[in-house]
Amino acid sequence: MKFIGINGSPRKNMNTAKLMKSALDGIESCGLKTKLYNLYDLNYKGCYSCFACKRENSGSYGRCVINDDLKPIFEEIDTADGLLVGSPVYYGDVTGQMRAFLERLMFQYMLYTKPPKTLRKKRLKIGLIYTMNIDETLLNKVL
Ligand SMILES: Cc1cc2nc3c(=O)[nH]c(=O)nc-3n(C[C@H](O)[C@H](O)[C@H](O)COP(=O)(O)O)c2cc1C
Numbered sequence: 001m002k003f004i005g006i007n008g009s010p011r012k013n014m015n016t017a018k019l020m021k022s023a024l025d026g027i028e029s030c031g032l033k034t035k036l037y038n039l040y041d042l043n044y045k046g047c048y049s050c051f052a053c054k055r056e057n058s059g060s061y062g063r064c065v066i067n068d069d070l071k072p073i074f075e076e077i078d079t080a081d082g083l084l085v086g087s088p089v090y091y092g093d094v095t096g097q098m099r100a101f102l103e104r105l106m107f108q109y110m111l112y113t114k115p116p117k118t119l120r121k122k123r124l125k126i127g128l129i130y131t132m133n134i135d136e137t138l139l140n141k142v143l
Contacts, residue, residue: 001081003027003125004073005036008087008098012038015131020086023127027082035076039097042069046100053108062119064108074105082125089132 005024009016017038024034044066052058052065064074077083085102087094094102109120134142 002033002035002076002079003082003084004077004080005034005084006073006086006098006101007036007038008085008095008101009038009131010040010095010097011088012040015133016086016088016129019129019131020084023084023129027084032081037073039095039101042073044068044070044100044104047103047107054112062108064104066104070101070104074108077105077124078120079122080124081122082127084127084129086129086131089130094130 003024005020007017007020011017020036024036028034045068047064048066050065052060053063055061064070085098087098090096093099109118111117111119
């Protein structure tokens with residue numbers, strides 16, 4: 001079994017990365033293989049809305065056709081058993097790089113059905129790690 005970690009923080013040794021490394025170490029201690037990617041090391045953009053992944057009976061059905069640094073990672077995720085996604089909170093959301101990654105990852109599998117269905121064949125266990133540093137006084141104001 002294989003778990004892929006995706007770090008959406010620009011800082012490779014700070015809060016998000018530390019938690020992710022610890023989680024991946026835990027996963028490895030259970031006998032699973034892991035691999036960590038840092039999104040800020042990669043060249044890619046968000047979804048181009050080309051709809052090639054929606055063309056039935058084509059080689060690209062269910063697959064993102066953009067040939068950039070995400071291509072080999074998507075191939076790995078395709079056969080992976082788990083995905084650990086980590087991101088700092090930037091303005092109440094994931095980082096821009098993480099957002100672009102998720103657009104590309106999810107849209108290729110998504111079907112326009114009600115209820116929505118997926119073209120992904122294998123179930124993927126998902127772990128999420130978010131870090132933030134809002135202080136307690138501010139947190140009490142927004143809650
Ligand atoms: C551009 C930017 C936006 C941020 N927005 C928020 C926010 O909305 N809420 C919050 O609590 N922290 C915010 N933070 C703080 C980070 O989420 C926090 O420091 C995080 O743990 C950093 O993760 P890292 O060490 O992996 O880079 C922001 C930081 C930056 C640089």
